[in-house]
Each structure stands twice: as C-alpha cells, then as structure tokens.
Amino acid sequence: MSEDCLQVRSEGTVALTQEQVRELVTTRVHHPEAIAEAAAQRTRAKSVLGDTGRAMIIAADHPARGANKVGSDASAMADRAELLGRMRTALARPGVTGVLATADILDDLLLLGALEGKSVFGSMNRAGLAGSCFEIDDRFTGYDAEAIDRFGFDGGKMLTRIALDDPATPSILENTAHAVDALAERGRIAMVEPFLSRWHDGKVRNDLSPEAITTSITIASGLGRSSAYTWLKLPVADDVTAMARVLASSTLPVLLLGGEVSDADKAFAAWQHTLALPTVQGLVIGRSLLYPADGDVAGAVDRAVSLL
Secondary structure, three states: OOOOOOOEEEOOEEOOOHHHHHHHHHHHHHOOHHHHHHHHHOOOOOOOOOOOOOEEEEEEOOHHHOOOOEOOEOOHHHOHHHHHHHHHHHHOOOOOOEEEEOHHHHHHHHHOOOOOOOEEEEEOOOOOOOOOOOOOOOOOOOOOHHHHHHOOOOEEEEEEEEEOOOOOHHHHHHHHHHHHHHHHHOOOEEEEEEEEEEEEOOEEEEOOOHHHHHHHHHHHHOOOOOOOOEEEEEOOOOOHHHHHHHHOOOOOOEEEEOOOOOOHHHHHHHHHHHHOOOOEEEEEEOHHHHOOOOOOHHHHHHHHHHOO
16 A cells, blocks of 8 residues: 555545554554454444435445456455545445445444444355355355344345356355344344356356346245345346336345446436335445446445435
C-alpha cells in the first residue's frame, strides 16, 4: 500500500490510511480480545428492516471465495484498506440497514466502530472457490450458528448452488439444512441464497431463467426442520416481468441480490420493479454499489436506497 493512501479513491470515499491499518494490526497482535469486546458493546439494530421497513444490506463476502474481480480489475476487492474505506462510506449512508461479510471483514469493521446500529449477517460457507473444479462443493468454512449468536449478529448467509449433475449437491443441501436448524434454534435468520447451477466449459453457471429460479426457491424453502427464520436471497430473473410468478412459489421473506452489474440503469429498473412484490423485503448488494462504474460509492448507495 502506498504512503499516500489517504487520497480520495472515489467521490466521498477515503481508503484507510497506513496508520489506521497499523492500528488494526496492532490490536490484532496485542489485544485480539478487543474484537469480541467491540461486538459485545455494539449497539444492535432494532430491526433488520430498519426504520423504513425495508432492508438495505451491503455485501462483501466475495474475497473469501477468491472472487476479487470487479469489471476488468482482477484484484479490485483484494485491497483491504480500499475495501474497508468503501464499506465505511456505504454503511454511513442514510437508509443503509446492515452488512453481510466474513469474519475477517466484520472483525475489522467492529474495531473501526462501523457496525453501530446495523444488522449484521455472517457468511457461513466459502469453500466453493471461484473457478475451482470443486466450486459447487460449498462446505461451511466461515461462521457457524454458535458464533453468530455469541457475537450478537442477526443471522447467517449460506450460498446453496444446486447442480443436478454434480454429486456434491446432496451434501450441500444437507449442510444448508443443518445450518438452517442451528440458526432457527437460536432465533437467528438463515439467509439462504439458492441457485440452480450447471457446469459449462469447466465453469459453474447459474441459471437465471424464471423456471430455474422458481425451482431453486421451492427446494431451498423446504430445507430444515422449520422455516420460521428462513429468508431467501434471490436474483432477479433475466425476464424481470416473470418475477411475480417466480416469487409466488414461496411465502418466505425475500432479499434481492445485486451481483456484478454491467448496465446500472437496467439493474436499478429491475430491482425497482421487483421490490413492489409482497414477499420482497429489501436489497443485498455488494460490488455494484461498492465499485460503481463512475466511482461514486455514496451516489450509488443513495440511488439504491431511493428505490426502497
């Protein structure tokens, strides 16, 4: 990291300085217990849906799966000082209700005091590394239900890709069901992100057709001993006009995911259309808000919040 890391990297966004990074590292070396103390002292969100009744959650669990690419920059999310600066900017915007990330990022945000009054979701399974031959095998390598409960977080998120021609799929469904049960027993939300996926030219591709999303919803909704605390994190179908029919397949609360967006206007229009449906409770968006094409993180977040 260069000495001039205090520079403004995007409008309204300041990366952590080297001194701030040193302070984080010093705390980790000499006072690692400070992370748990910060979690215990943190003011928790009154509701996952915030004051407006709609969730706006910033996601940043991509790096733990080796998915650091944004646009043409293969390592955009690998600069931790830059990522934390962008996340602090996003989390400080009015209407942003929470965050979804892995322990390394949430621990830093706790130490930075950036999670006050926010809902927090821990990412639970990151073993399906991007581009690997075992990408479908999303084993649980992150948070577990016990840690989410102990830290006073609101829930856990699990990626559940269902590949009908991959023998790893049954264990993925089983492990997701166990996580749903463990979270429900503690009164914590299980944020399940299902996809009907397939292998194509050695890569995993998610099927975003209305039929595929509907199938993934009906499978994911039935996982676990109880669905009382299960929420779904879902993409918008390629055919956005079909989303009413797609989301009619379940009464579980839904959060719309963002993913990497190439056409911001089209994506925002699709989110706005789908947010009107009765099961949709808000948005969970990462790269498209943290790394917008015009570099204006605050502006991108404010635009997303305005949809709510």
